[in-house]
Amino acid sequence: MNALLEVDDLRVYYGKVEGLHRASLRVPEGSIVTVIGPNGAGKTTLLGAIMGLLPSAGSARYAGADLAGTKTEARVGLGLSLVPERRELFGEMSVEDNLRLGAFHRFRKRGVDLESELTAIYARFPRLEERRAQLAATLSGGERQMLALGRALMARPRLLLLDEPSLGLAPRIVRDIFRIITELKKTGVSILLVEQNARAALQVADYGYVLETGEIVLEGEAAGLASNPRVIETYLGLAGKVIAT
């Protein structure tokens, strides 16, 4: 069977600078796939291209259909949802408005019950319920990440793209986030997880890719990658351990 997301030879240019050099990857339905790599490897660029935020060459197919020529807004309607590295929340609006707007494309198609949906999100993120009337800009880093995740989930994605969800968060919150990621998988959402925190990412993922300077240099089952000497040396060394604990 074909994978939910199939990316082949994807290239992205920033002017003359190549941000991504022929990346190919697969996300099978119902699985967590991770892309790990150092800062500047092209991870954010990869997700931006899949989401249609950046122009790209090569092919990206979702649920069997080519995404070329489909705008970002329409991709959201197809079931792709990105939690961006910079969160991109609506800072001057309330937490609850941020969440409601997450369901915009479904609201337009009518017949959605936003209230029960909100209840479900609040059950998963109790902190957001406490802060529902507060402006998004006043949230702490961890709460902002929760809100970005919650907003993406309001779109009912079939494929969730996560860009460094643990970036800049306290270890306790990082653990929460990764727990939620595994829970989401059980609800049938497929996840493409981009991380610098390789240890945690490889623990929750089924399959992994290593991206360096715009190229996929290594791939394999997550468990296999976690025991690969090269990955251990570069990504799971002392620095990785400190982040993961």
Next chain:
Amino acid sequence: MSFDIALWLVQDGVTNGAIYALLALAMLLVFAVTRVIFVPQGEFISYAALSLALLQAGRLPGVVYVLVGGGLVAAALDIALALREKAPARLPRIVALYVLVPCVMAALAWWAAPRSVGLPLQVLIVLGLVVPLGPILYRVAYQPLASASVLVLFIISMAAHYALTGLGLVFFGGEGLRSEAFSDARFKLAVLDITAQSLWVVGASFVLMFALRLFFEKTFYGKALRATAVNRIGARLVGIPAELSGSLSFLLAAFIGAVSGILISPITTIYYDTGFLIGLKGFVGAIVGGMGSYPLAVAGSIGIGLLEAFSSFWASAFKETIVFTIIIPVLLWRSLRSRHIEDEEE
């Protein structure tokens, strides 16, 4: 200057200032959502004021040709796009919005012109003729280059302004028109002699501002529009189409422009190009308010109205000069003190 005259000038200034405030709000809204400096705002004022005066004179306003023609161009662009994107399901909606609505409105105007149908219906017809021009203008002139820089969008605005002024001259002619006062009543309040028209203007402006506030705070589409203004990337990521926000903000701006034109048409004689100066004063109000704050823009616009009223009394030859020169110290002060409005993204 006596106290009576001062009060009379205040009344005059607040009346005009209320209009400038409405226009300033439209300017801010369009800029925040689309990064467009909405220069053609003034044409919506002229078109609406002249259309109302013509309807009252029993003539068909020439704006119907602009509306139907513009609608056809917009429809052609959208149909081409839909065919290219292989989405024929969109065709009926495109035809309904850009062809059917303009034609129905034009027919209604043609029917109403020779009859005296009364002010309320005339106002509704004028709104129906002028407001759809907003989304049509966005579709034709701005949407194809929506992601261009602020400067490019500004150049488009200048072009749109000249094009619409030219069309105004062709279809309305060069004569100045004034519509009938909504009511001839006058109210004596102490020494003040308030005209009903001033009350109409100030009252309608504040009702409209309040309605806008409700729209942005309570409705889902209002929130979506605000979200686009707050974070454009975030808005795309939740699936709010940029064209929808752009179209909606132009619809609101056109509505505000048309209402302003209708409100001032009994006070001032309007020519095909008068709206530009009025719109520009709203723009000055928005700048005084920092191009970002709605309450400050309203205060700034009322200040502009007062400044204009008093300078027309003391130095009437320099009225416009004074109003537009005020921009320089304000901009200097702002550029030294506050954050810049920068050309974000790319």
